[in-house]
Amino acid sequence: MKKINIAIDGPAAAGKSTIAKLVAQQFNMIYVDTGAMYRAITLYYIEQESEDFDRLVKEIDLKIVLDNGQRVILNGKDVSERIRENDVTEKVSYVASKESVRTFLVEQQQKLADEKNVVMDGRDIGTTVLPDAELKIYMIASVEERAVRRLKDNELRGIESDLEFLKVDIERRDQYDMNRDISPLVKAEDAISIDTTGLTIEEVTNQITELAKDKMV
Numbered sequence: 236m237k238k239i240n241i242a243i244d245g246p247a248a249a250g251k252s253t254i255a256k257l258v259a260q261q262f263n264m265i266y267v268d269t270g271a272m273y274r275a276i277t278l279y280y281i282e283q284e285s286e287d288f289d290r291l292v293k294e295i296d297l298k299i300v301l302d303n304g305q306r307v308i309l310n311g312k313d314v315s316e317r318i319r320e321n322d323v324t325e326k327v328s329y330v331a332s333k334e335s336v337r338t339f340l341v342e343q344q345q346k347l348a349d350e351k352n353v354v355m356d357g358r359d360i361g362t363t364v365l366p367d368a369e370l371k372i373y374m375i376a377s378v379e380e381r382a383v384r385r386l387k388d389n390e391l392r393g394i395e396s397d398l399e400f401l402k403v404d405i406e407r408r409d410q411y412d413m414n415r416d417i418s419p420l421v422k423a424e425d426a427i428s429i430d431t432t433g434l435t436i437e438e439v440t441n442q443i444t445e446l447a448k449d450k451m452v
């Protein structure tokens with residue numbers, strides 16, 4: 236089978252990471268959640284209380300440990316759980332709009348995908364990070380369904396949340412991500428749209444698996 240890269244983009248809580256992980260398992264590919272990388276820099280920004288992003292990225296040693304899932308190590312410390320907390324979620328889109336942050340991370344993401352065999356999810360994977368990816372998916376779902384999914388997710392992680400707040404936060408983050416100057420969230424021209432509203436995780440995974448098989452021959 237031919238090695239390929241798969242790019243999965245879309246708005247917050249559309250199901251990108253869940254599905255990307257399952258597709259990667261199916262084909263023994265590497266799964267990379269790029270949102271976690273932006274979250275790690277945001278955590279450092281919060282800790283440092285500095286707007287000097289050029290300096291912040293120079294001080295960061297970011298390691299992505301790709302085992303069963305993905306661990307994020309920021310300057311030697313495992314922050315995989317911490318970066319999911321509300322203070323990071325609130326500020327991440329602001330930090331992700333900064334040019335030095337995006338330049339720093341896009342370079343790392345492209346290196347991870349250099350040898351192919353990667354399923355990478357984010358906001359600019361099909362447009363900027365991997366414009367030559369063999370398969371590009373643009374995943375969406377209604378904001379109501381996304382908020383309910385995130386609520387359940389947060390409950391499992393022990394993060395306090397409220398459905399109305401989540402809806403507002405998801406919409407706020409989407410607007411910010413779609414309207415920033417650098418690499419805004421937009422469907423790549425050659426991406427295939429999948430609306431996951433009302434679909435099960437298994438149904439979405441099967442759809443993408445079939446599309447990927449066609450690209451591997």
Ligand SMILES: Nc1ncnc2c1ncn2[C@@H]1O[C@H](COP(=O)(O)OP(=O)(O)OP(=O)(O)O)[C@@H](O)[C@H]1O
Binds near residue numbers: 250384
């Ligand atoms: N098709 C689906 N049906 C039901 N629940 C789903 C579906 N896809 C994902 N979920 C659930 O929705 C939640 C959010 O999914 P996930 O974290 O994968 O979204 P995401 O697009 O990666 O979000 P973000 O970009 O904000 O990190 C998870 O709890 C996941 O189990």
Ligand SMILES: Nc1ccn([C@@H]2O[C@H](COP(=O)(O)O)[C@@H](O)[C@H]2O)c(=O)n1
Binds near residue numbers: 248331356359360408
């Ligand atoms: N390729 C990407 C990935 C993420 N972002 C920004 O990070 C935020 C958090 O991402 P999650 O997937 O963990 O929700 C997201 O809202 C974007 O602001 C990005 O810009 N590019």
